[in-house]
Amino acid sequence: MTSTQPSGSIWQSLGEAIRGSEADYTAIPMRRAILLLAVPMILELVMESVFAVVDIYFVGKLGPSAIAAVGLTETYMFLLYSVAMGLSTAVTAIVARRVGEHNRAEASIAAAQAVIAAVCVAAPFMIAGIVYSRELMGLMGGDAWVIEHGHRYTQWMLGGSMVVSLLFVMNAIFRGAGDAAVAMWVLFIANALNIVLDPVFIYGWGPIPAFGVEGAAMATNIGRGTAVVLQLWLLLRGAKHIRVAFAQLRVHTSTMLNLLRTSLGGIGQMIVAMTAWIFLMRILADVGSDAVAAATITIRVMMFTMMPAWGLSNAAATLVGQNLGAEQPARAEQAVWRIGTYTMGYLIAVSIVFFTLNTSILGVFTSSPRVIEIGAEWMVILSYSYFVYGWWMVSVQAFNGAGDTRTPMYINIVFFWLIQIPLAWLLALHAGWGHSGVFWAAFASETSVGLFTLWLFTRGRWKQAHV
Secondary structure (H helix, E strand, O other), X not given: OOOHHHHHHHHXXXXXXXXXXXXXXXXXXXHHHHHHHHHHHHHHHHHHHHHHHHHHHHHHHHOHHHHHHHHHHHHHHHHHHHHHHHHHHHHHHHHHHHHXXXXXXXHHHHHHHHHHHHHHHHHHHHHHHHHOHHHHHHHOOOOHHHHHHHHHHHHHHHHOHHHHHHHHHHHHHHHHHOOHHHHHHHHHHHHHHHHHHHHHHHHOEOOEOOOOHHHHHHHHHHHHHHHHHHHHHHHHHOOOOOOOOHHHOOOOHHHHHHHHHHHHHHHHHHHHHHHHXXXXXXXXXXXOHHHHHHHHHHHHHHHXXXXXXXXXXXXXXXXXXXXXXXXXXXXXXXXXXXXXHHHHHHHHHHHHHHHHHHHHHHHOOOOOHHHHHHHHHHHHHHHHHHHHHHHHHHHHHHHHHHOOOHHHHHHHHHHHHHHXXXXXXXXXXXXXXXXXXXXXXXXXXXXXXXXXXXXXXXXXXXXXXXX
């Protein structure tokens, strides 16, 4: 009888995690707290990644020019994602801290300021996309077809910037409050609509004409827009841990300034990481198109396998913020070590798969022997340091959850801009290592940043961060 009890408890906790829990994450057993938060956060990230996969699957059948329109627009969307995700980092930290303090009124005010800020940061992207879509596509080197037919895709995607920004920020509110299941379910609904509407709007169905590549953007915006309406309704009606009154949706100067100040570090982190990757791809472009193709495939595989690790890391941010708010810094630190151990174990398992099955994995995406050979080399190199990189993910989210978003930004600047990019350039183009130079530079910088960030975490200064 006793042997079945733990299994039953786990299944009950899984069910509670999917439904949404009213548990106090500063008081329940740590393993249960991690499970209740991490499961919906992992599924949320999987749902977010499905958007890109579904769109490119259906658009890919329209030809390379349609794919180019999506790719060029994504360049501008990545900048929006960086700002929205950076703002979301601050939102999670502040809301989690107020909830941990059992100050629900201030948590609600912070959430309301986050919604207002999301609208404001998205406005320039929205205006630029609607008014200057042709010019933006031309600036990125789009050909005549892409500019003439693809600019409508850009209009829809950048025109829907406010929907994207609100989706990111309100999910950050729910995560910080401990309502991670809400964030998961709204993205599930958005994806379901996108999957159904993509072929309808792209290829046409019944009285609905075929909009081509523009239809993909229409479907995405309808899906995300529906999710945002649902988020707002839940936020105003009240979720399990947070509720915003309609009267609170006005500027609260001190809270807004605190949110913006904290978000600068989060935005900086995202922009540094994004631009570092762009520079690495530029170096690989000088090496050859096979190297670019291999890197493109490998990074997608890497990001997919990292979803559970990122979900665990996001849980660390919430637990750190709430437990610091509850004046339990030791429990906050315990959460990070526990989650870091889980993350390390998972990524070691992934590393074994990368080391042993790299060519088989890459063969799913390409039949080019040279691309498979290059991509397999990077997977092997990744397998040497993946678990250390996992510690970086968890440590960074510990800083972010505490509200210290600037320390990770400075770390990223040093290790990604001042070490990774110059080292990749030197090894690949001047030492004659080619693509291998880029891969080993990434290995060196990402291993060292993981060890350094973990060491800095052990110093404990993050416990004194104020938000």
